[in-house]
Amino acid sequence: MLHAAAPQPLDVRTTAADYADLYAKLGWRIAPGTYRDAAGSCSCGLSNCDRPGLHPADPGWGEQATTRPQTLNGWLTDAPGCLVTPVGECFDVIAISAPAGHRLLAALEHADIVLGPVLRTPGALHVFTAVASPIPALPFGAIWLPTDGYAVLPVGGPEPQAVQWLVPPTPVNAQALPEPAAVATHLTRSCDQFPSRCKEAP
Incomplete structure (x- = not known):
């Protein structure tokens, strides 16, 4: 089984083209995102942007989103932002503070629950689960990220990124996602046992 301690990614992927190809193969529709300039400002142009370099580049991103790696590579070449x-x-996706998130991953591994992809974002972990309704x-x-919202994905490249894969996606773990109810149950137990880890909001 696939656990946080022993992820089984395809290959080591470091370039934007590699990531674009991987996401396309997984069937994830992708749209271009913003980036931070040399001064740390967001490319969206808003001086008070609350997610600089970590949100869609266009209000119509949902209609733009595609699984074509050639299109993704073109976007990243023209404006190398996030995806x-x-x-x-x-x-x-469930978003949780980093301390609570690491405790949750340990609990899921101990319970022999297969992990899906897990992202490390600034101050939080994003745990991917099966779609639930x-x-x-x-x-x-x-919190659950809204189903009409978006997740920010790493784009690869030599520079350190604000968003990184803690458990990388693979064709296996992107399909065999953990059931949301199981994740919620283990998270509640973990927070009951270690409440201080859950006080900080993601």
């Missing part, structure tokens, strides 16, 4: 993908199509309740400090 975004819709939530609620191929997966749902309705979405189970979560303890305070954890």
Whole structure:
């Protein structure tokens, strides 16, 4: 089985083209995102942007999103920003503070539950689960990303990135995603046992 301690990615992928190809093979529709300039400002042009370099580049990103790697590579060549993908199509995502998230991953591994992809974002972990309707309740400090929203994905390249894969996606774990109810149950137990880890919101 696939666990956080022993992920089985395809190959080591470091370039934007590699990531674009991988996401396309997984069937994830991708749209271009923003980037931070040399001064740290967001490419969207808003001086008060609350997610600089970590949101869609265009309001119509949902219609732009595609699985064609050639299109993705063109976007990354023209404006090398982040990549975004819709939530609620191929997966749902739970966002949780990093301390609570690491505790959750350990609990899931101990319970012999196969992990799906897991992202490390600034100050939080994003745990991918199977699509759920309705979405189970979560303890305070954890949220489900909205199904009409987006997840920000790593783009690869030599520079350090704000978003990185903690458990990389593969054709196996992107299909055999954990059931949301199981994740919610283990997260609630973990927060009941270690409440201080769940106080910080993602």
